[in-house]
Amino acid sequence: MPSPAHTSLSRAAASSIATPLVAAPLSDIPTPSTSADISADRRRGRAAGTNVAGRFERHSTETIDDGWGNLEDLPVFKTEIREEHARTIITRNSSPDLSFDRSINPYRGCEHGCIYCFARPSHAYIGLSPGLDFEARLFAKPNAAEVLERELSRPGYQAKPIAIGTNTDPYQPIERGYALMREILEVLDRYNHPVAIVTKSALVERDVDILSRMAERNLARVALSITTLDTKLCRSMEPRASAPHKRLGAIKTLSDAGVPASVMIAPVIPALTDSELESILEAAAEHGAEGAAFILLRLPREVSELFRDWLVRERPGQFRHVMSLIRSMRGGKDYDANWGERMRGSGPYADQIAKRFQLATKRLELNTRRHKLSSDTFIAPQKGGVQLDLF
Template identity: 55%
Template sequence: MLPPRDPDEIIKARGADTRPANRFDRLHSERAHDGWDMVEDTRLLRTEVTDEHPRRILTRNTSPDVPFDRSINPYRGCEHGCIYCFARPSHAYWGLSPGLDFETKLTAKPDAAKLLAAEIARPGYRVAPIAFGTNTDPYQPVEAKRRIMPELWQVLLDWNHPASLVTRGQIVLRDLPLLAEMAARQLVHVGVSITTLDAGLARSMEPRAPAPATRLKMIREMAAAGIQVRVMVAPVIPVLTEPEIERILAAAREAGATNASMIPLRLPREVAPLFRDWLDRHRPDAAAHVMNRVRAMRGGRDNDPRFGSRMRGEGIEADLMMKRFRLARKRLGYAETTPPLDSGRFGQPPRSGDQLSLF
């Protein structure tokens, strides 16, 4: 059971409503009335950003469920506040709550570009695409002021290093010239996630993320700039967004997306109780139906963390969902595969004083 909401906080446009303890906490606290009827000062819950200065910026993984072995996350936590976000449990490692803390207590890495340049310049570094947006969105609202991403793109351009990006943040359009130049060299693919075309549902479920129409605009403008764009119908939520699979694919295709992917809703660790609480607050009439359908795809549980099934689900429900997606993708003319990124141009950029090549 989740703890009660703090009555002294004014919460606006947040996905979570409270701060459940993280799984590493040994102690927990509870509010209790002290018998005095005094009026407390209420306060608007605002986003806090703390700088982090790690030694390295590349994160490695060996997961068989993802098509990359290295990634960069310029931020911890995400102000978009998507209630279903699978990354929420990562905040527990820092002693913070996967609930409201994940949306309001962020960490930024302002030295990311310098660290990246140093890492890829190391002797023995082997080039392969770097994935952005694998945990939290690098184009969440705080990026408008922090401007970490354009510095990272510039390093990648200088070194001709391939990369991929997953985002739903419209701030990405600010960096369109950099992305277009990378695309011209076959150095970047971009994925834009669209969960629903229903603006009202999106507002309650993804309170600080751009509206669905804005995400279609992002696809349209990036495609016009020559960037390969993949629409990510993710996560697909049974009952709530599942009926929209074909409509989302059609709208994204019309906007210029050339590839498409789909992932059913998954609710790891602390995300499950947070999502159930959101259902009770925003869709109480459908809550039981949604969770029954989720469990039908997850072996009778809220979540199935096994490699091989966590990204797809299993059983009749999951199979039918995937068949619908594949049929619509084929009918709309999406490409089956994404053109490979070019790793052959990778190399140290010219430095001042270097001798120029004669050929």
């Protein structure tokens, strides 16, 4: 571990390069309208401030105060869960930016409610708002484990690591009751199938018994996503995710149990959380993390408006600075979806973040060991159980 002097020096160095070399023009950054904002009492414990209809809807509605006090009668946004029986559960992708080609999402929507979540626009495809609906109107797939076992048994299936937690969090609060993730892990464990998990929840500790058993066969690894160590900012930005110290505790629990654990700093938000990059890496290393990665803030489609609205409400004095830096790394736009750049951005400021990450991980000896998950021992499920070879 670095000495206190070394730590202070690294943080001082970080603050010294926090001034951008290039900034986007401020004059063309629009401030979101607050006319569609939902009252704070109705959205208590939520990050989004609006619930604008999805872009595919023919009609949209907007709540307006007519002066008669009717808004007081509107209900608060409580979590509603619908069950849907999945026909398929393994999602494939061919993205050159991703290290995996298949993933599982046992839930749609995410009660963690992270304001910056790039998965928010997916709710528009099912006729719901990427705003408050994404946080409060959730879908669970109770037959996920059953469908998974069926898909693993298909002729010609070739095992490769399945990523879970890449879209919505598998350990969000409703997992406590449904336990779909535990059922999925039991299937993967039974057939020696590798899995890589990303989560912002300390609930992952519940499954340490399965994960440690799988890790002994090189079948599992887990990354805890930590955006900030500031509990007040975390509560505002990620209202129902585990507190930062709980996520660090989960890293230690997993590491102590022999499960390869890492930290994912996702997203790095310029002028808001980027100054914490070294601090997060240091804290994660102290709690047993072996690896680290980061992703720059992404604002696709409706996420841009939702994030800007949140900034105006929660950090109004930093709004133009944050958005200016974002645009300086996204070719003058809120978001650039080009392969190879959407995760890291481009330009001098993006390069500085990447360089700081590289220097810090080297100093902390993170990413020195690579745990390549094994697919060699996979056993395909058979109807009625595993069929043994005759000879």
